[in-house]
Amino acid sequence: MNISWKNEVEKRKDALLKDTCNLIMIKSVLDDQANSVAAPFGEGINQALEFMLDLGNNSGFETKNIEGYAGHIQCGSGEELIGVLGHIDVVPEGDGWSTDPYGAEILEGKIYGRGAIDDKGPTMAAFYGMKIIKELGLPLSKRVRLIIGADEESQWRCVDRYFQVEEMPTMGFAPDADFPIINAEKGICDMELVFQNIGNDISPLKAFQAGRRFNMVPDLATATVKVDQPEEVIKNYKQYLDETKLHGEATYNGDDVSFTLEGLSAHGMEPDKGKNAGIFLANFLTTLNLKGNAGEFLAFITKYFYKDSRGRTLGLNYEDKQTGPLTINVGKINFSSDSARVGLNLRYPVTYDFDKGLNHLEEMIREKGIVVDLKTHARPHYVNAEHPLIQTLQEVYTRQTGETATLLSTGGGTYARSLNAGVAFGALFPGRPELAHQKDEYIDIEDLLKATALYAEAIYELAK
Ligand SMILES: [Zn+2]
Known part of the structure; x- marks a missing residue:
């Protein structure tokens, strides 16, 4: 016919x-x-x-x-x-x-x-x-x-x-x-990495906040930090913004320095299309060498996520010809006096062994006092x-x-x-x-x- x-x-x-x-x-x-x-x-x-x-x-x-x-x-x-x-x-x-x-x-x-x-x-x-x-x-x-x-x-x-x-x-x-x-x-998975040892020390990092949604690259980050030499820190921050071609501000209120950083939002499925305000701010703050949990929190974010949206440093990187690379978007970062969490949106290829990957992640962060709180998960x-x-x-x-x-x-x-x-x-x-x-x-x-x-x-x- x-x-x-x-x-x-x-x-x-x-x-x-x-x-x-x-x-x-x-x-x-x-x-x-x-x-x-x-x-x-x-x-x-x-x-x-x-x-x-x-x-x-x-x-x-x-x-x-x-x-x-x-x-x-x-x-x-x-x-x-x-x-x-x-x-x-x-x-x-x-x-x-x-x-x-x-x-x-x-x-x-x-x-x-x-x-x-x-x-x-x-x-x-x-x-x-x-x-x-x-x-x-x-x-x-x-x-x-x-x-x-x-x-x-x-x-x-x-x-x-x-x-x-x-x-x-x-x-x-x-x-x-x-x-x-x-x-x-x-496959798409939202999870939070929860830092368990928070609240045990008096932190120089009073607050840190970036992002509200797992599946978006945060376009704004804010932090409040107690520092010894505020003028020096503010000067260094300006230089850092120049180098990274990002906008932001640092102001001293007589007690703490408040930071803001503007990134570039993008869909979480390709974090490299954006500029993650939270990661860029954390990366700067690690140069202050803060003591205790705050320092470890910032160092963790920088070590594992700065310029790495593919989970390489975490040992999660994987790619197949059907769907391309595994990607990780750091969609939320929160630090306060009693809680510290990093919210991830992980997207993995169809042939990836998710359960094995999750096990590996859990094992490697457990010794740092961090646990995974799985929020949602859709298989490929x-x-x-x-x-x-x-x-x-x-x-x-x-x-x-x-x-x-x-x-x-x-x-x-x-x-x-x-x-x-x-x-x-x-x-x-x-x-x-x-x-x-x-x-x-x-x-x-x-x-x-x-x-x-x-x-x-x-x-x-x-x-x-
Ligand atoms: Zn539709």
């Missing part, structure tokens, strides 16, 4: 654009105060979920709402289940928009609005892919479910709940990242290049775009990892700017149509 998928999309273009715009116009931001059983994430999100399920019903699909956490739209029949996973919740719009963030304005071939590319446009593209297959009356030997999550941007309570009560697809894809295909995702996610899912998606992508469907990896986590055998497949095409979570987010209309044709054929090939 020879189907022109692009023509089929073109025939439905007006409806596709109208439905996409209407979905974007629903402000589906998480409402923390929500306490309704039917709408656990608030009215906006609930409305967006219902909007999608209504579209499904009106087109004659089976639909199901899973307690407002997620829903699905299903077609086909058979033993096996193909899953397509998108989400209709969005992050808050933020400031600085040049259009109404919920206006879904069309300008120069682009639809503007929060959620346009993440993930309302792509979710709608997948829905229209299913709709085309249904309207053409193409026979399927498997079931297909468009699973619609409602809490992707926050805690993934949507997929957690969904897969507690619903079937896990045999295989599937998530249109919630980049084309061509992302099949490898690093990987689908082998030989898997039929990948073979099929690659064939479809190359047939329609004429481009090679290179397999990509990421240090971030995509929605695909909530499927047992799932990859991220679009909807951002190579070379397009990454606008998810930013102001003036948009989806290019030509790209939306291209993605719809890709999803239609991919779903058909996977489920026929």
